Amino acid sequence: MRASLRDLLGQGRVLLADGATGTNYFAMGLESGEPPEFWVTDHPDRVASLHQRFVDAGADIILTDTFGCNRHRLKLHRAEHRVAELASGAARLARSVADAASRPVVVAGSVGPTGELFEPLGALTEDAAVEAFAEQIRGLVDGGADVAWIETMSAPEEARAAAMAAIQVGVDYVCTMSFDTAGRTMMGVQPGALEAVFADLPVQPLAVGANCGVGASDILVSLLEMRGFTVPTVSKGNCGIPRFEGTSIRYSGTPELMARYASMAADSGAAIVGGCCGTSPEHLAAMHGALAAHVRGAAPTVDGIVSEIGPLTNSLPGASGEGRRTRRRG
Numbered sequence: 221m222r223a224s225l226r227d228l229l230g231q232g233r234v235l236l237a238d239g240a241t242g243t244n245y246f247a248m249g250l251e252s253g254e255p256p257e258f259w260v261t262d263h264p265d266r267v268a269s270l271h272q273r274f275v276d277a278g279a280d281i282i283l284t285d286t287f288g289c290n291r292h293r294l295k296l297h298r299a300e301h302r303v304a305e306l307a308s309g310a311a312r313l314a315r316s317v318a319d320a321a322s323r324p325v326v327v328a329g330s331v332g333p334t335g336e337l338f339e340p341l342g343a344l345t346e347d348a349a350v351e352a353f354a355e356q357i358r359g360l361v362d363g364g365a366d367v368a369w370i371e372t373m374s375a376p377e378e379a380r381a382a383a384m385a386a387i388q389v390g391v392d393y394v395c396t397m398s399f400d401t402a403g404r405t406m407m408g409v410q411p412g413a414l415e416a417v418f419a420d421l422p423v424q425p426l427a428v429g430a431n432c433g434v435g436a437s438d439i440l441v442s443l444l445e446m447r448g449f450t451v452p453t454v455s456k457g458n459c460g461i462p463r464f465e466g467t468s469i470r471y472s473g474t475p476e477l478m479a480r481y482a483s484m485a486a487d488s489g490a491a492i493v494g495g496c497c498g499t500s501p502e503h504l505a506a507m508h509g510a511l512a513a514h515v516r517g518a519a520p521t522v523d524g525i526v527s528e529i530g531p532l533t534n535s536l537p538g539a540s541g542e543g544r545r546t547r548r549r550g
Contacts, residue, residue, distance in 0.1 A: 311363025471498025
């Protein structure tokens with residue numbers, strides 16, 4: 221049963237996006253330094269298995285295993301010639317799981333940053349970025365992706381280039397940025413300025429929002445700053461705070477915490493809620509249960525977020541543009 225993201229958003233309920241890719245792959249045997257995208261051909265059964273577990277947990281949207289599937293990122297592994305192969309193959313794997321579901325599940329083609337800096341800080345031009353993203357998105361669409369899911373962006377120029385590529389290919393798109401540096405992206409974009417990044421493009425995004433970052437509390441505060449947007453918003457937060465346990469990274473979030481986060485994200489105005497790093501199918505199942513039972517209430521305050529989810533890690537931008545530390549404990 222197939223439906224577009226536009227169709228599902230039109231239902232008016234809060235949609236559930238899936239959880240982490242990389243951190244779940246590590247639990248399934250991914251080695252440090254191994255590109256997750258190679259699993260599309262090396263371990264397709266594992267890729268499909270994670271998609272299936274997220275669908276079983278209640279996901280309405282599953283993201284393809286293509287976060288780094290652009291020529292610039294794959295060049296680091298001498299695989300820049302495999303963009304179309306890996307992108308289309310990843311979309312086909314997700315599509316096979318979505319098509320077998322008893323309810324509509326959207327296949328979102330994950331499009332991450334190139335890892336390059338734009339002129340004048342670096343050598344990447346807008347034309348080159350659009351070309352690289354279009355190559356990836358074309359492969360995703362050929363494999364059956366319903367929408368381009370542009371994520372973890374920091375630079376407005378790169379987010380726009382990816383959006384322009386999606387428009388060129390002729391597919392709907394979503395864009396989320398990572399507000400992980402004093403309440404801004406690494407390149408200085410504040411959450412309230414995100415919608416304006418795409419304002420002059422001929423096709424607007426289906427949704428915009430935040431993903432990854434530093435923790436569930438911080439992403440909720442970023443989401444509150446987007447409440448005046450005209451397009452739907454997305455919150456795909458990390459599963460608590462990362463910490464080292466020996467040589468491994470573990471995330472502090474429990475299923476119970478992520479359930480509370482999902483409810484608060486809905487109250488903060490999110491039309492799509494999901495998890496990013498550290499979010500397992502078990503976490504997602506708890507989020508699904510919370511959203512199914514949730515009755516939307518008033519938007520939370522920062523104090524309420526801290527009380528329910530935990531202390532903020534970020535320094536938030538004040539009215540003067542300077543950072544200010546807010547509600548940090550511990």
